Amino acid sequence: MKPLLENIHYPMLFGHRGYSAVAPENTLESFQMCVDRGIPGVELDVHLCKTGELVVVHDSNLKRVSGQDVVVENLTFGELRALDVGSHKDAKYRGAQIPLLSELFEQCGGKLYYDIELKCQSPKDTGLALQTWKTIKGFGMEKRCLISSFNPFTIRTFNTVSKGALPTAVIFADDDGVPWIFRHGWGRHIAKCTYLKPDFHQVDERMFTKFHGRRGYPIMVWTVNKAQDCERLLRLGVEGIISNNPGDFLALVGQDGADFCS
Numbered sequence: 001m002k003p004l005l006e007n008i009h010y011p012m013l014f015g016h017r018g019y020s021a022v023a024p025e026n027t028l029e030s031f032q033m034c035v036d037r038g039i040p041g042v043e044l045d046v047h048l049c050k051t052g053e054l055v056v057v058h059d060s061n062l063k064r065v066s067g068q069d070v071v072v073e074n075l076t077f078g079e080l081r082a083l084d085v086g087s088h089k090d091a092k093y094r095g096a097q098i099p100l101l102s103e104l105f106e107q108c109g110g111k112l113y114y115d116i117e118l119k120c121q122s123p124k125d126t127g128l129a130l131q132t133w134k135t136i137k138g139f140g141m142e143k144r145c146l147i148s149s150f151n152p153f154t155i156r157t158f159n160t161v162s163k164g165a166l167p168t169a170v171i172f173a174d175d176d177g178v179p180w181i182f183r184h185g186w187g188r189h190i191a192k193c194t195y196l197k198p199d200f201h202q203v204d205e206r207m208f209t210k211f212h213g214r215r216g217y218p219i220m221v222w223t224v225n226k227a228q229d230c231e232r233l234l235r236l237g238v239e240g241i242i243s244n245n246p247g248d249f250l251a252l253v254g255q256d257g258a259d260f261c262s
Contacts, residue, residue: 120149
């Protein structure tokens with residue numbers, strides 16, 4: 001079985017949208033907190049906005065994080081930049097902005113590993129995959145990035161434009177928001193991905209044996225926030241843990257950021 005990334009220790013630990021238990025998700029403040037607290041990696045989400053920039057934000061509709069009922073893909077980068085996406089978390093983060101992926105790389109660079117989720121609803125090629133690949137290459141981050149999406153067509157496109165250069169995964173969950181055919185990893189057949197990224201609730205010994213033991217897929221799980229869940233998954237042998245409060249699990253995974261990056 002090929003590892004997620006070469007020459008690093010496992011399991012990998014990622015802050016979900018940065019250190020989102022404390023700081024506003026998907027902001028430079030949240031990602032920097034992971035650096036400052038010794039978290040080896042961050043999970044983040046990217047969209048293409050109306051003017052073509054690659055912006056880091058989870059929801060397509062920004063009402064939850066900005067209070068404004070607006071859609072990322074309908075706004076220019078300037079309009080997105082004017083939104084406050086920090087106050088919803090805490091008044092001290094008032095004025096936090098939606099960043100570009102390039103700004104995250106500029107600020108944190110080789111201090112982190114990056115699990116980049118491509119946010120795209122269409123089965124067609126929207127340009128998101130290519131723009132993401134160009135940005136990763138432009139900053140020399142090829143050895144520090146993994147790519148994932150709920151949309152297997154987008155992953156297939158990324159694999160095509162990158163010529164299979166990076167580890168890629170389909171994300172799945174047994175949830176009404178996910179098309180039923182993709183709720184248990186079937187999208188891997190479309191995506192031709194190299195690892196799997198299930199909701200941790202779906203990962204038991206039977207599932208792990210099927211996908212990891214028999215079919216050789218590394219497994220990264222989301223979103224783990226309780227020690228007993230983390231311990232169970234580590235005993236199974238998952239390669240990656242994503243958490244809102246990743247600092248709680250540094251001791252459990254048995255390494256610090258320096259060890260991880262060595």
